[in-house]
Amino acid sequence: MNIEVTKPAVRxxxxxxxxxxxxxxxxFARYGGCGSFQSGFSLGIxxxxxxxxxxEVQVDDFLFFVEEKDAWxxxxxDLxxxxxxTHDEIEFESQEVTR
Structure with missing residues (x-):
């Protein structure tokens, strides 16, 4: 799994x-909300x-990561x-692993 964080998102x-x-x-995975990975769950921060x-990925001064327990x-x-x-917020996108 890879994590990509765009420059506008880092800002x-x-x-x-x-x-x-x-x-x-x-x-991390949390119950409820609307997510693009699993129905009935969404991503929390x-x-x-x-x-x-x-x-994990290091971008500027930030380390962004997902724990093993959230692999499911x-x-x-990929994330x-x-x-x-438009919404002045971050969005999450699912990308199929092509490796």
Whole structure:
């Protein structure tokens, strides 16, 4: 699994989490909401240090990651994190693994 975070999305994270010294961002499965990976679940965001990362990517001062325990949610797909100017928020996109 790979994680891609676009430059506009990184700018959004910088604005939201600029004053916090912890720059580790975890994407995790949570019950409810509308997600593009598993019906009835959506992605959550939290600031915490990785324990057993399945995937991680360092962009600028941020470490973005997914823990192994959330692998089921992604179902062999990559994660792309984008920023929506229309909604002024980040969006998650599922990308089928082609390797």
């Amino acid at each position: 959004w994270f910088k604005e939201q989490f600029e004053e916090n010294e912890h720059k580790s961002i975890r994407f 939290s600031q915490e240090e990785p324990e057993h990362p399945l995937a 949610y992604f179902n062999q797909h 792309k994190v984008k920023y929506s100017r």
